[in-house]
Amino acid sequence: GAGVSQSPSNKVTEKGKDVELRCDPISGHTALYWYRQSLGQGLEFLIYFQGNSAPDKSGLPSDRFSAERTGGSVSTLTIQRTQQEDSAVYLCASSLEHSSYEQYFGPGTRLTVT
């Protein structure tokens, strides 16, 4: 079946602009995660959603970052007033349920802030 998809695959934006990154999880997966992969910081957890529960936002680096998940499926990660240090690959993952711990990743969105 279809895996996790993300769009766009690449995004170049100017410092100070807002960006939206989209994730479509695997159909039927109830848990959805966002991670960030950057040269200096490796792979970092950002936020996760599980069903209708309140999201765990403990990994978001600042209040410029937010995410939502509509209808228990598609998720959008929004970065406001982008900074150069936001340049990274943003990865989305989903799992059948939160307690299974086995996550499947999308191809990522490479964000470059100029």
Add this chain to the structure above:
Amino acid sequence: GNSVTQMEGPVTLSEEAFLTINCTYTATGYPSLFWYVQYPGEGLQLLLKATKADDKGSNKGFEATYRKETTSFHLEKGSVQVSDSAVYFCALSGYNQGGKLIFGQGTELSVKP
């Protein structure tokens, strides 16, 4: 706290050589352990996993055994191929980690013909 430490890369091997990539961890509770692989230009793929002590995960000729006594999960393959060239990430997750994956820093493997 929770953390994963991998051997430094890059690792360069000749085709058919034996591969070991060391991974040790610190964790509360009893997490599951994973190896993910990232091929050039692609996303992370789950390579193998182990959910409890002494479990052995295996896939595509790769193996790793969950060693609780040494808090290790070393990745091994008996005979590497050029197509195995990638970055390998060791990770853990479990109830005490809130279901989040905690990753090591990654080890780049380059296999030469």
